[in-house]
Amino acid sequence: MTTGQSKGFEFIESLAKELSSKSLVFPTSLNVTMRIRSALNAPNSSIEKVAHIVGAEPVLSAHLLRLANSAAMNLSGKPVTDLHSAIPRLGYALVRNVAISVGMRQLSQSTPQGGMQPRVEKLWNHSILVAALSYVLAKKLTRLNPDEAMLAGLLHDIGAFYILTRAKNYPDLFTDEAALEDIVYQWHTEIGQAILQSWEIPEEIAATARDHELFDRVHYGPADLTDLVMVANVLANQSTPGAPDAMDWQSAPSAFARLELDADTCATVMRESEEEMKQVALALG
Numbered sequence: 001m002t003t004g005q006s007k008g009f010e011f012i013e014s015l016a017k018e019l020s021s022k023s024l025v026f027p028t029s030l031n032v033t034m035r036i037r038s039a040l041n042a043p044n045s046s047i048e049k050v051a052h053i054v055g056a057e058p059v060l061s062a063h064l065l066r067l068a069n070s071a072a073m074n075l076s077g078k079p080v081t082d083l084h085s086a087i088p089r090l091g092y093a094l095v096r097n098v099a100i101s102v103g104m105r106q107l108s109q110s111t112p113q114g115g116m117q118p119r120v121e122k123l124w125n126h127s128i129l130v131a132a133l134s135y136v137l138a139k140k141l142t143r144l145n146p147d148e149a150m151l152a153g154l155l156h157d158i159g160a161f162y163i164l165t166r167a168k169n170y171p172d173l174f175t176d177e178a179a180l181e182d183i184v185y186q187w188h189t190e191i192g193q194a195i196l197q198s199w200e201i202p203e204e205i206a207a208t209a210r211d212h213e214l215f216d217r218v219h220y221g222p223a224d225l226t227d228l229v230m231v232a233n234v235l236a237n238q239s240t241p242g243a244p245d246a247m248d249w250q251s252a253p254s255a256f257a258r259l260e261l262d263a264d265t266c267a268t269v270m271r272e273s274e275e276e277m278k279q280v281a282l283a284l285g
Helices: 003-021 028-041 047-054 058-068 085-090 092-109 116-141 146-155 158-169 177-198 201-210 227-236 254-258 263-272 274-285
Strands: none
Touching: 003 158, 028 047, 028 092, 028 274, 047 058, 047 085, 058 085, 085 092, 092 116, 092 146, 092 158, 092 227, 092 274, 116 177, 116 263, 116 274, 146 201, 146 227, 158 177, 158 274, 177 201, 177 263, 201 227, 227 254, 227 274, 254 274, 263 274
């Protein structure tokens, strides 16, 4: 066994132990993010309580104020300077998604600089794109909740983020691109589901992290959240993301059929949703 293989095996063992013991390790900022999410999901949670919890995270607070004063959100032209005013303008659903996005961004930035950083940055940009695509596809083609679809798209590769941040403890793996890529490929869906379950994210969202790459997945009835994220992920992975002429429609996963999405429909949705996708990316980025 080579040194790289040995380190890879040690790393997989450590991941397996973390999963089985539910001792997943995240930066403090991401733990704060999940407390914010819980407060936003709590019944009868007041704006004062949410603002107090959000105010404990300065990066998130600044991002929400900037977003609330953006052209897309500030339709009245009156600027807001405090969270008590910004949160109602944005709505709880968007605040929750932005909170998780900021936490993930900080998670990605905790990865050591150098050769790993471009990989993490690419993964981050991909997650934002899948979130935006999931949002517009849900809105245009289904009865699924677009905000929930946005969150599912944002979190679909959370397992890959976790692997890349934990790999910093195994520096030998940084020099073995193939070994690390194989670990991400084999483990990111299972780890993603475990993370989302530990955060008490709804099961239908956790299932998207687990199943979004199962192209032969079969189920009956209308398209579900996993179908949606699977399609968004495929479109985002094209050389020209979202472009219908870049797709091989003959070999597309059956999720496309459940969404009744063909080349013409895809072209129409992309054209009509271009500005909306930019706004989602702005909110999350």
